[in-house]
Amino acid sequence: MAPVRVALIADIHHGTDKFTKKGSTALALMEEFRRFVAEANPDAVIDLGDRISDVDRETDLRLEREIAEAFRPIVRPVYHICGNHDRNWLSVAENEEIFGQPLGHRTIDLGGWRIVLWSADTLVRTDGFKLSEGDFIWLAGVVRSADRPLAIMSHVPVSGHAQESNYYFERNPQFSCYPNADRVRALLRAATIPVVWFSGHVHWNTVTMVDGIPHVTVQSLTETFTCHPEPAGTWGLLELDDKVTWEAFGRDPFRFGIDAAATARRWVAPLPSFLDVPEIRSEVEFKR
Ligand SMILES: [Fe+2]
Numbered sequence: 348m349a350p351v352r353v354a355l356i357a358d359i360h361h362g363t364d365k366f367t368k369k370g371s372t373a374l375a376l377m378e379e380f381r382r383f384v385a386e387a388n389p390d391a392v393i394d395l396g397d398r399i400s401d402v403d404r405e406t407d408l409r410l411e412r413e414i415a416e417a418f419r420p421i422v423r424p425v426y427h428i429c430g431n432h433d434r435n436w437l438s439v440a441e442n443e444e445i446f447g448q449p450l451g452h453r454t455i456d457l458g459g460w461r462i463v464l465w466s467a468d469t470l471v472r473t474d475g476f477k478l479s480e481g482d483f484i485w486l487a488g489v490v491r492s493a494d495r496p497l498a499i500m501s502h503v504p505v506s507g508h509a510q511e512s513n514y515y516f517e518r519n520p521q522f523s524c525y526p527n528a529d530r531v532r533a534l535l536r537a538a539t540i541p542v543v544w545f546s547g548h549v550h551w552n553t554v555t556m557v558d559g560i561p562h563v564t565v566q567s568l569t570e571t572f573t574c575h576p577e578p579a580g581t582w583g584l585l586e587l588d589d590k591v592t593w594e595a596f597g598r599d600p601f602r603f604g605i606d607a608a609a610t611a612r613r614w615v616a617p618l619p620s621f622l623d624v625p626e627i628r629s630e631v632e633f634k635r
Pocket residue numbers: 358360397430432548549550567
């Protein structure tokens with residue numbers, strides 16, 4: 348079976364320049380992205396959300412429409428996920444109308460893989476995101492009934508990876524992840540098929556292995572904090588086959604590859620606290 352090829356783009360942040368986001372360059376970079384897609388001819392294009400830097404309802408409707416126009420010439424199937432900035436002033440229904448597609452949870456079978464668009468709630472509260480029971484249960488059903496490898500896409504990551512040196516999240520880690528993402532990670536632990544997870548939101552390229560599953564975050568199209576003062580201009584190509592390979596292009600290039608079979612192998616569950624493990628506790632007490 349031919350590999351499945353998916354182009355990913357994240358955190359476009361079209362709008363005015365804000366903090367380290369160079370939103371004013373988004374439309375010009377989208378033109379380059381369209382050229383890349385035309386040449387690479389992937390099976391699908393996925394936008395991981397935060398298409399705009401929100402201002403108010405009227406402005407945001409205009410900004411989202413401009414991004415919809417920027418995607419329109421792409422002849423390959425395009426799928427969108429909403430990020431927090433797409434939701435601050437606009438509803439999911441308004442985004443659905445602008446992008447002409449349902450934006451709830453979806454699965455798309457491509458080749459031997461199942462692409463999972465997990466559109467969990469991205470509304471930000473003062474204490475961070477909330478993961479609703481409905482969002483959790485939908486994903487639990489997909490994982491439990493999986494009869495093929497899963498490539499899961501979300502705006503907000505669930506790995507809980509460290510945020511040291513991240514411009515936005517080093518001092519705001521509670522906004523980088525769902526607070527109860529450990530429950531999602533526990534759910535993934537039961538998966539017996541290969542699983543890979545891709546997210547946006549944190550504006551940097553990372554990979555974090557959790558229990559054999561690679562959790563990849565995709566740099567924002569217009570972010571500058573890793574290559575100041577220029578925008579990263581990041582998009583990338585994911586190839587799903589017996590090997591999973593991810594390559595992000597732009598000023599912040601990044602590559603990752605792993606055998607798909609390795610992502611189906613769960614790791615030995617971590618030790619409890621050393622003080623609750625008699626063999627270790629006795630050593631520690633002896634040294635004291
Ligand atoms: Fe963002």
